[in-house]
Amino acid sequence: MAKAKKAVKRAIRCYLCGRRFEVSSRTMSTTCPGCHKAIKVEDVRVKTYLGLIDLKTCGRISITRRGRVAAKIIQSGDGIDCEGAMEGSVETDGGVQLGPKAAWKGQTLQSRTLAVQEGATLLGRVTVPWVRQES
């Protein structure tokens, strides 16, 4: 008899209500059992210009060298890797890594950790370490 593969679970936290729950590692989006709203779980990779109101995901956001994000709020559950440019308030439960050619401009940058390589530019208020308040 063929053995059923055990699904790998991944712990996430809803960026809308703060509820913690588990999803399959292959889940791209789901409905939060706390607020019953649709949330994005997948990792986001930005390779070109991306202009939007909010960029929110429970996964990780990666911005490549040619990538540029312009949003009011950039929110990530797992952290942000930035080699390009991002504009807007940044909020993440993970860490933010800014590469040597990265640029950030916004009102606030709040993250658990921040690593900045020489050459990166920052303009705005930085609060590190930052922990989201439990709802």
Place this chain on the structure above:
Amino acid sequence: MADSSPEFATIIGPDASFKGDLRFESAAKVLGRFEGSITSKGKVHIANGSDCKATIAAKEVAVEGRIEGNVEAGDRIEIKPTGIVMGDIVAARMIMAEGASINGHCHIGPNGQATAPGKPASVTEAKPAEPAQPKPSQAQPAKSK
């Protein structure tokens, strides 16, 4: 104990507590407690375990300890994993290690550094105003029919 390397001409030892304004020409290392302001044309190193409630203006700043106050680095600021900066940072370049703490406004970039320490703002790149010349496009003669 205090670092006896020739890199730092001035060292404030770990058992020292200083209150006031310090001005250096070369590099300085703070291992103890400091309260006031530090101005240097060289490097200022805030060592691990030191506590500074100070405004720092220097060419290069390295932070391993705790700074409570604004920091202005003409060239660059390096914040090590144990470094804590509770204040605004203005620098041309910044290197920040994972684990370091910042709480304040950051202005990092080529235009981040406003003026070099010890130089007044009015001296830097002051150019005389050019005399106003009339634009040829604005002074077109009216066409006669």
